[in-house]
Amino acid sequence: MSATVTVVVRTRNRPAMLTRALGSIGSQTFTDYEVVIVNDAGDEAEVASVVDAQDAELRAKIQVVTNAVSKGREAALDCGLQASHNRYYAVHDDDDSWHPEFLARTVAYLDEHPDAGGVATRCEIIRERVRADGTCTEIEREVLSTDMYGLSLVDMMVENYTPPISQLIRREVADRVGHWDGSLQTQADWDFNLRLLADSPVGFIDEGPLAFWHHRDTLDPSLGNSIVTDAYLHTWDNLHIRDRYLRAMLATEDPSSPHLGQALLTAEYYRRTREELLRVDSGMHSSLNLVHVNLLNTMKALHQEVHELREEVAALRQELEDKPTLGESLRSAATAPTRAARRLFKRG
Incomplete structure (x- = not known):
């Protein structure tokens, strides 16, 4: 299977959310993409059932990669990228969603800016409540980082303000700087963004939100967001990444x-x-x-x-x-x- 964009969907035992994610992908006006679902040691029958429920056109674009043993959410991305080698790729986790024009706008941007290693869009946080059946009810919305008007290495060094759902990445640049570090439990997207911005400029589509980052009011690790359920890991991995780069600096022959x-x-x-x-x-x-x-x-x-x-x-x-x-x-x-x-x- 060959297409312009690879869309990697990481999932594990969240069929209701996976259904919503595939609906988001299937609603894209840009259709030259393939979908790689990485089932990280989850129920295979559940994933198959969700895929089978999609229309024929979308089903034809989907392949499923199943990890018999969980590799963790950060390493799961590389499992998807190993299965597909298209020009661009995006990470659409099972709990997030896109505006129908997301791929059309981001693909057009990278086509028009060959020097850009990627592009991001304005993103909106959607806070929601999880029902007993795993579906979600929206509570409120908030546009993320309204004071930011682009992506810069200077700002990214302070903190990650661009979630994966809002990005489209040029594959050859990602191959050059290295993919997500699967040894990390969290913050692999931030670590990747640092290396990406250190190598290439990243564009920004400063319009209305085209990406939606869903946050849920639960501490259940199987349903919640890692920034809530694993907040302490985010803090520790952030320092771990900074320490690693600092040690690399101290180990250079020319400290200046x-x-x-x-x-x-x-x-x-x-x-x-x-x-x-x-x-x-x-x-x-x-x-x-x-x-x-x-x-x-x-x-x-x-x-x-x-x-x-x-x-x-x-x-x-x-x-x-x-x-x-x-x-x-x-x-x-x-x-x-x-x-x-x-x-x-x-x-x-």
Whole structure:
């Protein structure tokens, strides 16, 4: 099978999500592609059932690679790339999706920019809730990295802000810089992006989102996203990658030569400084919020006191209106001793 694009789909025991992913791929307006599903030690019958349910045109484009023993999600990509050698490739995991124009726009870009090692599109995060049957309900959407207007090695050294679902890669460049590192448990896409950007420019289609990165509100590792279920691994693998490049730099014969490791070390210091500034900023906001709450409570109490005083004044006014002779009574009480004395004199 030969086509312009290889679409690698990594999956394991998630038939509902795989069905959605194949629907996303099948809806592409660009149709010169083949699909390699890497079933990483999952239920073969489930995968076959999902594939058989697709229309004939899409089924003809699909081949399934099954790992008898799980190789892990990062190594699974290379299993798919070994089965296909087309000009471009994309990673469409079973839990993500594309706009119907994704392949058309990204293929056109790489065709028009032969110097680019890849291209990425604007991406939207879709937060969703998993139902009991494995299907998902959308909760909300948020465009990812709205302050970014392209891909640069400088920004990528700080953190990975381009998920695989939003990229189309030129295969010959990936072969040259090396594919994903299957020894990593996470962050292999970031490590690859570093090497890709160190070798070649990567384009960016700065329009509405053409890729959709789905996040689920579950800690179940079989259904959730690794950035949530394996957050600690993301942190550790990030440092492991930085350490590896730094060691490579230190092992060079000419320590003064520029190297990715030194740049990554600087970027990590920047990242930690930024996190600390964010933490301090968050603390200041929390303190200001507390002051704000205290002021609101004080104002509320003052308003209540004013309200009570107004009620007391109103009650006194009403009492005066209900007793118009109150002043006369007071005067009468004041003159009572004089009248009593007069009566006594008369009796005498």
